[in-house]
Amino acid sequence: MKKIIHLLAGGPKHLVPPLQDWDAQEIIWVGVDRGVKRLLDQGIKPTMAIGDFDSVDQVEWEFIEDNLQKYAKFNPEKDETDMELALNWALEQKPDVIRIFGATGGRLDHFFSAAYMLAKDDVLLHPTSIEIIDRSNIITVLSPGTYNLEKNSFPYVSFLPINGEIFGLTLTGVKYPLTNHPIVRGSTLCISNELVNDFGSVSFDEGILMMIRSKDE
Structure with missing residues (x-):
């Protein structure tokens, strides 16, 4: 347990x-x-x-x-x-x-x-x-690696760099996928994405990423 x-x-x-x-x-x-x-x-x-x-x-x-x-x-x-x-x-x-x-x-x-x-x-x-x-939100902070995403009652998923540039960002199973993409702190590129499958994933090679699962009240 x-x-x-x-x-x-x-x-x-x-x-x-x-x-x-x-x-x-x-x-x-x-x-x-x-x-x-x-x-x-x-x-x-x-x-x-x-x-x-x-x-x-x-x-x-x-x-x-x-x-x-x-x-x-x-x-x-x-x-x-x-x-x-x-x-x-x-x-x-x-x-x-x-x-x-x-x-x-x-x-x-x-x-x-x-x-x-x-x-x-x-x-x-x-x-x-x-x-x-x-x-309305579930907030986590991620270090480099691969993480599975599962569809739940929070349909939107957003990613924000919080300590500089993110390298190698790859998003799968979402409406707006990315492959090996860099994003810089302050970028809004990864706001309000959505899972289109029951499962997806996020992975990146360098940086610290805040993930926010959200829903409208």
């Missing part, structure tokens, strides 16, 4: 998919700052809570303390974001999959820091599959 960890941050509620759709007995839930209260409010008891908790008031913090057996509370004046601390903890557990919820919408600095955090060298080298998920 796969080891799966879900992180819930405190981003806008309307962008978070129904958590019950992503819950199962084997899932390890982690509340990130205010995300821990949202989990408790929905009847999901997290295994761990991490953050400085500066977004909860005293009454809410006492509620969190009363309902959790384990948490890590940090000084607000720190070098890492709450999400980075939570992701580091999750990676130390050596899971197969990490999914991050509540990290999109609201403050753009929070979103971009979470997205670019997935491109850190030590994260990319980790064998864990990591996704940022909201109601």
Whole structure:
């Protein structure tokens, strides 16, 4: 059985998919700052809570303390974001999959820091599959290699270079295929592609690529 960890941050509620759709007995839930209260409010008891908790008031913090057996509370004046601390903890557990919820919408600095955090060298080298998920998007960051794509309820697939030029990009099974094509940072060439078969693939030789699976709400 796969080891799966879900992180819930405190981003806008309307962008978070129904958590019950992503819950199962084997899932390890982690509340990130205010995300821990949202989990408790929905009847999901997290295994761990991490953050400085500066977004909860005293009454809410006492509620969190009363309902959790384990948490890590940090000084607000720190070098890492709450999400980075939570992701580091999750990676130390050596899971197969990490999914991050509540990290999109609201403050753009929070979103971009979470997205670019997935491109850190030590994260990319980790064998864990990591996704940022909201109601309309699934975001992953890819290092060079070959990846299978499967048609799902997110029909659009886009690719964005995030650290310079991508070399050898090949897309198969999609409406707009590419073969051994370079793309540079800032290019919109690979926006809003679509799978035309049940399965496709993306491969490239050099660079770091952000993949976004999307749907219209």
